[in-house]
Amino acid sequence: MNLELLESFVQNYPEEFDGVLDCISVAVTCTFNRLGTLLAVGCNDGRIVFWDFLTRGIAKVISAHVHPVCCVSFNRRGYKLVSASIDNTVAIWDILTGECDQKYRFPSPILKVQFHPRDDGQFLVCPMRHAAVLVTVDGGHRIIPPEEEDNDLNIVASFDRRGDHIYTGNGRGKVLVLCSKTLENKASFKVTQGTTSVTAIKTIEFSRRGNSFLLNSADRIIRVYDSKTVLECGKDGDPEPLQRLQDLVNK
Incomplete structure (x- = not known):
């Protein structure tokens, strides 16, 4: 018999999962660092929770924003994190100390933020109903022409x-x-x-x-x-x- 015909009604997603990370709040967005050892979770209450994915335990919690966190992104070396919130702010965090290095305010909510894959001094911001903006950490910016x-x-x-x-x-x-x-x-x-x-x-x-x-x-x-x-x-x-x-x- 054809195996595909026998399994035609089988679900196309795993029936069992590996485990559950019990977050302290409602998780909105998450991302891994480049090596997959650290998981950053942006929560509905504005906090960012860092999970050590090897031990499945919480490594650090940062009270990052007042409003929900909508996007997070690690830099290449994994010691900085850029986060965006629906309060129109984008912030860069030092993961080891939990301190905010830079904070930027935009005129509209942010849909996505992403660190440059090779250059820690640049990140890409996608504001709502606005052209994307390429921001440098020292304060400069360029608008991506549509x-x-x-x-x-x-x-x-x-x-x-x-x-x-x-x-x-x-x-x-x-x-x-x-x-x-x-x-x-x-x-x-x-x-x-x-x-x-x-x-x-x-x-x-x-x-x-x-x-x-x-x-x-x-x-x-x-x-x-x-x-x-x-x-x-x-x-x-x-x-x-x-x-x-x-x-x-x-x-």
Whole structure:
């Protein structure tokens, strides 16, 4: 008998889990450091909880914000953490001391914040209904230029694996690839659903190894692309996804 036919009704997710980390508050967001030994959890009460993932115990708790923490990101060496809250603030924390090194205030809520994968002096901020901002720790900043034709400010952005490029996606399905040093447009393409309609980009995530990245879009399809292929296609290219992941039953 065909094994796939026998297991056609088996669930496609694990029936057993490895364990539960009993957080002191409602967890909103979390991220691992580069080695996977430390887990930072942003909570609904504004605290950041650091878990030692080897012993599964709480290593430190920081009272970071007044309002819920919506995003956290480690730097490459793992001793700094940048956090964003719905109170429009972004803060950089020293994990060992628990002290705040820098705090920045933005005019709108923050959707995402991310440390540069190679340079601890830069981080990327995605404010709501505003172009992404590349911020340097010493106080300077540069606004990531959006697509001139679309003028859509529902923008998500992410560094690639090495931080050489910044990938941005907007509410009209347009993805731009910009050089992180010069902010020059290197490539672009549009994510379409079917032949005519376009779909909004919700999330851009890169793999820890390799050149793959995925786009989570409003049509509930996760598309996996190869970054080298996207760069080779250039501006207004039409790269083909490596994979399309979709739940055909309940979307």
